[in-house]
Amino acid sequence: MSRASDVLSGEHFINGNTASAEGAIAAGCRFFAGYPITPSTEVAERMSRRLPQIGGTFIQMEDELASMCAILGASWGGVKSMTATSGPGFSLMMENFGLGVMTETPSVIVNVMRGGPSTGLPTLAAQADVMQARWGTHGSCDVIALAPSSPQEMFDFTLRAFNLSERYRLPVMVLSDEIVGHMTEKVVIPPAEGIELFDRRKPSEPPSEGYLPFEPGPDLVPPMANAGEGYHMHVTGLTHDERGYPIITAAAQTKLVRRLCEKIRQNSRDIIACTEMETDGAEVVVVSYGISARTSWKAIRAAQRGGVKVGQLKLDTLWPFPEERVRALAGKVRGFVVPELNMGQMVYEVERCAAGQCRTRLVPHPGGETHDPADILAAIREVAA
Amino acid sequence: MKYWREPLDRGRCEVPKGKVTIIDKRCKGCRFCVEFCPRKVLEVSKGFNEKGYHPPEIARPDDCIACGFCELVCPDFAIFVDQQASCPPPAAKAPKTQEVGAH
Amino acid sequence: MTEGHDEHDLQHHNGSSSVHRDRSGTVALHERHHRETGEHPLDHLLRPGRIPHIWCTGCGLGVVLTAYLNGIQKAGVDLDKVAIVSGIGCTGRIAGYINLDSFHTTHGRALPFATGLKLANPELKVSVISGDGDLFAIGGNHLIHAARRNVDMLVLCVNNFNYGMTGGQVAPTTPVTARTQTSPYGCWEHPFNLPYVAAASGAVYVARWTVLHARRLVESVAEAVRHPGFSFIEVISQCPTNFDRPNKGGEGIDLMHFYEKKTVVKNGIDPKEADIGLYTPIVCGKFVDQSKPTYDSCYTNMCTMARGGKK
Ligand SMILES: Cc1ncc(C[n+]2csc(CCOP(=O)(O)OP(=O)(O)O)c2C)c(N)n1
Ligand code: SF4
Ligand code: SF4
Ligand code: SF4
Ligand SMILES: [Mg+2]
Numbered sequence: 001m002s003r004a005s006d007v008l009s010g011e012h013f014i015n016g017n018t019a020s021a022e023g024a025i026a027a028g029c030r031f032f033a034g035y036p037i038t039p040s041t042e043v044a045e046r047m048s049r050r051l052p053q054i055g056g057t058f059i060q061m062e063d064e065l066a067s068m069c070a071i072l073g074a075s076w077g078g079v080k081s082m083t084a085t086s087g088p089g090f091s092l093m094m095e096n097f098g099l100g101v102m103t104e105t106p107s108v109i110v111n112v113m114r115g116g117p118s119t120g121l122p123t124l125a126a127q128a129d130v131m132q133a134r135w136g137t138h139g140s141c142d143v144i145a146l147a148p149s150s151p152q153e154m155f156d157f158t159l160r161a162f163n164l165s166e167r168y169r170l171p172v173m174v175l176s177d178e179i180v181g182h183m184t185e186k187v188v189i190p191p192a193e194g195i196e197l198f199d200r201r202k203p204s205e206p207p208s209e210g211y212l213p214f215e216p217g218p219d220l221v222p223p224m225a226n227a228g229e230g231y232h233m234h235v236t237g238l239t240h241d242e243r244g245y246p247i248i249t250a251a252a253q254t255k256l257v258r259r260l261c262e263k264i265r266q267n268s269r270d271i272i273a274c275t276e277m278e279t280d281g282a283e284v285v286v287v288s289y290g291i292s293a294r295t296s297w298k299a300i301r302a303a304q305r306g307g308v309k310v311g312q313l314k315l316d317t318l319w320p321f322p323e324e325r326v327r328a329l330a331g332k333v334r335g336f337v338v339p340e341l342n343m344g345q346m347v348y349e350v351e352r353c354a355a356g357q358c359r360t361r362l363v364p365h366p367g368g369e370t371h372d373p374a375d376i377l378a379a380i381r382e383v384a385a
Numbered sequence: 386m387k388y389w390r391e392p393l394d395r396g397r398c399e400v401p402k403g404k405v406t407i408i409d410k411r412c413k414g415c416r417f418c419v420e421f422c423p424r425k426v427l428e429v430s431k432g433f434n435e436k437g438y439h440p441p442e443i444a445r446p447d448d449c450i451a452c453g454f455c456e457l458v459c460p461d462f463a464i465f466v467d468q469q470a471s472c473p474p475p476a477a478k479a480p481k482t483q484e485v486g487a488h
Numbered sequence: 489m490t491e492g493h494d495e496h497d498l499q500h501h502n503g504s505s506s507v508h509r510d511r512s513g514t515v516a517l518h519e520r521h522h523r524e525t526g527e528h529p530l531d532h533l534l535r536p537g538r539i540p541h542i543w544c545t546g547c548g549l550g551v552v553l554t555a556y557l558n559g560i561q562k563a564g565v566d567l568d569k570v571a572i573v574s575g576i577g578c579t580g581r582i583a584g585y586i587n588l589d590s591f592h593t594t595h596g597r598a599l600p601f602a603t604g605l606k607l608a609n610p611e612l613k614v615s616v617i618s619g620d621g622d623l624f625a626i627g628g629n630h631l632i633h634a635a636r637r638n639v640d641m642l643v644l645c646v647n648n649f650n651y652g653m654t655g656g657q658v659a660p661t662t663p664v665t666a667r668t669q670t671s672p673y674g675c676w677e678h679p680f681n682l683p684y685v686a687a688a689s690g691a692v693y694v695a696r697w698t699v700l701h702a703r704r705l706v707e708s709v710a711e712a713v714r715h716p717g718f719s720f721i722e723v724i725s726q727c728p729t730n731f732d733r734p735n736k737g738g739e740g741i742d743l744m745h746f747y748e749k750k751t752v753v754k755n756g757i758d759p760k761e762a763d764i765g766l767y768t769p770i771v772c773g774k775f776v777d778q779s780k781p782t783y784d785s786c787y788t789n790m791c792t793m794a795r796g797g798k799k
Contacts, residue, residue, distance in 0.1 A: 053794045063629065066597070071604055077606070095594055099597075238592065416741045457554060458700070462530060465528050
């Protein structure tokens with residue numbers, strides 16, 4: 001269905017939200033369902049213009065509950081699908097994000113974060129949904145979330161989110177924020193041939209009586225048939241067995257939920273991505289992500305000029321959390337500085353992995369603007385001292 | 386079968402016959418099939434199935450006209466009907482005034 | 489048709505419309521098979537090992553399932569392209585029994601899921617089968633919008649006037665004065681008239697039957713599946729366990745007799761006139777049957793325009 005000419009290869013000067021939409025299209029996304037909400041609306045607007053031109057479907061649903069469900073339905077219809085939202089809309093998606101996890105449905109959710117709680121700051125940035133992304137749906141599950149910090153990364157990470165969702169069969173989240181979403185910068189879209197795509201693995205057998213739609217391969221991920229291919233599968237949000245039949249027992253729950261978590265944990269090395277800057281020999285490492293990673297740079301440079309050995313661990317994936325790397329660094333550094341546009345969320349993960357080996361210093365900010373780099377600098381100096 | 390008015394094509398009409406099969410173990414004893422059979426073919430049996438319900442029994446097998454309603458109205462997929470060879474049209478044997486209820 | 493006489497007419501076709509007769513070739517094969525093995529003729533459409541189902545004795549849901557399976561075969565569509573989507577509830581369990589592509593989603597969300605499924609693959613014949621609470625309380629907003637868009641699908645809503653699965657609470661369909669677990673002094677809210685809501689929201693095919701009208705229901709399912717656009721069928725069904733026994737309506741069989749005696753078939757009437765009270769006569773029939781461009785066809789036209797470079 002997708003053609004090379006559908007990918008807008010070349011150099012562009014576009015904002016992060018537009019870049020995210022183009023990343024999705026380059027990944028082969030041909031279904032978008034959403035509901036307008038600031039500051040993510042440009043993703044929907046771009047998709048509403050682009051998808052009809054390239055054989056895709058754009059639909060504005062009646063709310064975010066519906067948007068989330070529609071993309072799951074579309075995915076079972078055999079089409080790569082996504083939605084984009086912010087703040088309150090993300091909350092509404094949580095119920096059926098869980099349905100996507102339980103039914104192992106590839107799809108992508110872009111959350112351009114804004115300040116909350118509630119309606120909060122519709123037009124201003126925050127990074128306060130990172131724990132909601134991890135724990136927001138009820139029940140136990142492991143999730144994948146990426147955190148872009150530039151329009152280029154909005155393109156790259158959205159594309160990667162599709163590949164990961166198809167590879168591991170779950171809704172993958174891209175956690176951006178208002179500033180990155182609305183920031184306009186150069187974005188390079190590679191030629192279509194140069195883009196590596198992962199498409200969901202299909203069952204190797206033709207339809208038959210004994211077909212097991214949820215029998216996993218060695219990587220714990222079951223191949224996926226689409227509706228209409230003759231497999232006559234049952235897909236349910238209830239706890240189920242390999243046949244897809246609902247089984248309401250502790251044994252079935254243990255087997256299924258263990259696998260759903262393990263398929264992420266077992267493959268976490270393939271999923272986790274970080275960008276490290278001058279962490280070798282650093283006394284202080286700033287652990288940051290999204291827009292705060294960029295704000296940190298100024299503070300890091302200033303600290304370095306002042307003689308502090310400081311590096312950065314930029315979390316490109318928030319979930320799964322790079323535990324091993326943080327643990328390893330914790331044994332070597334004097335402390336971590338964690339600036340986030342929230343009152344403290346990822347810092348608890350850093351602290352958990354540091355496990356008392358070094359100091360962990362949060363630089364909180366409830367959102368509405370970036371950190372003042374001076375605050376981050378002060379924290380770096382304090383930890384270095 | 387009694388008619389309140391003689392159908393004009395009665396002599397040419399075949400009256401279908403049905404063979405009812407009851408899957409005892411599936412029955413939950415709701416009696417829908419028994420009470421809505423237009424020919425009162427079925428009755429509630431005295432016996433129990435393994436779930437403790439009284440499944441229907443075929444009290445008047447010859448009266449079944451294969452209308453299929455019992456099969457359609459059974460909520461438990463516990464009863465079905467096969468159409469057997471129809472009774473030959475009565476006209477083949479006799480003039481159309483003859484009584485043909487006794488198939 | 490006059491009150492009460494209709495069902496007689498339904499049943500007594502003297503065999504001329506047995507449920508078996510007009511099936512396609514593959515189904516005839518199955519029939520021959522079951523004659524030899526003693527299997528039920530619908531067994532091939534039921535998931536192996538899933539019968540007995542969870543529904544109570546005297547519940548109408550099994551009849552709805554039977555009617556749907558007969559209707560979808562009668563519609564003559566490729567069964568490999570059929571997808572059933574359900575929400576949550578006793579009715580929502582229907583999807584799990586059907587041996588076709590089937591999706592058991594979350595409470596109220598069957599319709600948006602089905603919308604995505606259908607638009608992603610317009611070849612699919614999508615049926616949403618769910619309860620009154622699922623489709624009209626928590627999913628009410630989705631229902632009116634799916635009908636408004638005229639997405640090509642069938643919605644089969646089983647109305648048992650309460651939330652059966654959670655133990656019999658008041659629903660947006662509960663008749664005034666009816667007692668439920670959360671209306672212990674009688675329901676004081678005005679209920680929805682479902683065909684009226686569906687028609688007002690834009691459904692192109694709207695009908696209501698009771699579970700006793702199984703034959704009409706089969707026909708209606710077949711007709712609605714073939715009808716392009718958003719089709720809506722309400723099936724009035726008993727919930728002896730949680731609604732009818734507490735309201736002194738009796739057991740399942742008593743309700744079937746009630747439907748036999750107290751149903752008035754009025755095809756073509758304005759669904760506005762089809763309100764339902766507690767054990768008052770029920771107006772059934774096909775109320776709306778019209779054509780209107782479907783979402784799918786309009787979208788295709790719009791895409792052609794978009795590709796032509798128009799902004
Ligand atoms: C979000 C959510 N809220 C509540 C429930 C609990 N719940 C399960 S089924 C149901 C009501 C079902 O009623 P209806 O749709 O009429 O189906 P019935 O059981 O009567 O067939 C409710 C409230 C749920 N599963 N999910
Ligand atoms: S097929 Fe008709 S006549 Fe025969 S037993 Fe069933 S309901 Fe009665
Ligand atoms: S309708 Fe079915 S479940 Fe009910 S009594 Fe007859 S055979 Fe049993
Ligand atoms: S609770 Fe009511 S609706 Fe649910 S299975 Fe029992 S009778 Fe049917
Ligand atoms: Mg109900």
